[in-house]
Amino acid sequence: MKHAIELEHVTKQYREKKAVDDMTLYIEQGSIVALLGPNGAGKSTTVNMVLGLTSPTAGTVRLMGGSPRDRAVRNRIGAMLQEVSVIDSLKVEETINLFRSYYTNPLSTGELLRISGLEDERGKYATSLSGGQMRRLGFALAMAGDPELIFLDEPTVGMDVTSRQLFWRTIRSFAGSGRTIILTTHYLEEADSIADRVVVVNQGKIIADGTLDEIKESAGNRHVSFTAGSNVKTHQLLDLPGVADVQWAGHRVKVYGSDTDGLLYALIRSDLDIHDIETHKGGLEDAFQSLVGSPEAV
Ligand SMILES: Nc1ncnc2c1ncn2[C@@H]1O[C@H](COP(=O)(O)OP(=O)(O)OP(=O)(O)O)[C@@H](O)[C@H]1O
Numbered sequence: 001m002k003h004a005i006e007l008e009h010v011t012k013q014y015r016e017k018k019a020v021d022d023m024t025l026y027i028e029q030g031s032i033v034a035l036l037g038p039n040g041a042g043k044s045t046t047v048n049m050v051l052g053l054t055s056p057t058a059g060t061v062r063l064m065g066g067s068p069r070d071r072a073v074r075n076r077i078g079a080m081l082q083e084v085s086v087i088d089s090l091k092v093e094e095t096i097n098l099f100r101s102y103y104t105n106p107l108s109t110g111e112l113l114r115i116s117g118l119e120d121e122r123g124k125y126a127t128s129l130s131g132g133q134m135r136r137l138g139f140a141l142a143m144a145g146d147p148e149l150i151f152l153d154e155p156t157v158g159m160d161v162t163s164r165q166l167f168w169r170t171i172r173s174f175a176g177s178g179r180t181i182i183l184t185t186h187y188l189e190e191a192d193s194i195a196d197r198v199v200v201v202n203q204g205k206i207i208a209d210g211t212l213d214e215i216k217e218s219a220g221n222r223h224v225s226f227t228a229g230s231n232v233k234t235h236q237l238l239d240l241p242g243v244a245d246v247q248w249a250g251h252r253v254k255v256y257g258s259d260t261d262g263l264l265y266a267l268i269r270s271d272l273d274i275h276d277i278e279t280h281k282g283g284l285e286d287a288f289q290s291l292v293g294s295p296e297a298v
Pocket residue numbers: 014015017018019037038039040041042043044045046
């Protein structure tokens with residue numbers, strides 16, 4: 001399968017700070033990739049290099065097989081960045097049409113207004129939009145050229161629930177047509193529901209890369225929990241096949257192991273005095289906590 005993005009040994013050094021540190025990353029066409037990491041991890045710097053907005057200090061970046069600064073390449077991509085700059089004197093529809101004029105095969109104005117949910121705001125000055133509406137305008141502008149690849153940098157910040165739902169519905173149908181989506185977000189449940197690959201960045205380096213299940217698995221949070229009778233002892237649990245760790249909180253016990261089905265069988269066959277059994281696969285949030293530290297840091 002072809003790569004939409006290729007980063008090879010890419011480093012970005014600011015004066016004292018190495019924002020991206022020898023990063024190699026290939027993103028296949030048609031994939032939905034979430035770039036996650038705590039504040040200052042290097043996500044935006046990476047995206048900015050891929051977009052040709054800043055140059056790497058070392059290494060090579062290829063976008064759709066060419067240079068990010070190549071006009072023909074830029075014609076095939078769209079980006080929804082955190083800041084949307086609009087022209088004071090232009091209304092929403094005029095702003096959309098201005099962006100459409102930059103591209104060879106733009107989507108229609110009506111389609112862009114529809115997918116961004118801005119039909120009622122089409123006649124308003126862009127500068128008068130609310131924060132959430134401005135994000136939606138940013139989305140319409142990113143989609144203006146009917147891109148093969150779209151970058152979404154924390155796309156749903158400030159959007160209300162209805163706007164978020166419309167946004168992710170649109171992105172899903174967009175992805176279904178074989179296009180590539182790269183998103184950064186701090187909302188892990190959003191990454192969880194849309195991405196087929198998660199790349200976790202910390203201190204300029206990739207610290208985890210895989211499908212959501214692989215990332216969750218690698219974090220080792222799978223466990224079976226239950227309430228134990230007072231005669232159940234830790235060593236009895238540790239002796240069962242597949243048990244990696246045992247943690248107690250009062251009478252509630254968590255038994256960790258990568259094969260939760262196997263743990264369940266072993267516990268039931270053990271005849272130990274246990275009840276209220278639950279299995280836990282571990283969420284993306286748990287995995288994150290293990291990978292980068294505290295959940296607030298994500
Ligand atoms: N223009 C710049 N000059 C100097 N340092 C910079 C510059 N841009 C980013 N940095 C530093 O590089 C590091 C990576 O920043 P970056 O914006 O890529 O992180 P991020 O993962 O996108 O963070 P956030 O989640 O907060 O948006 C940070 O320490 C930041 O302070």
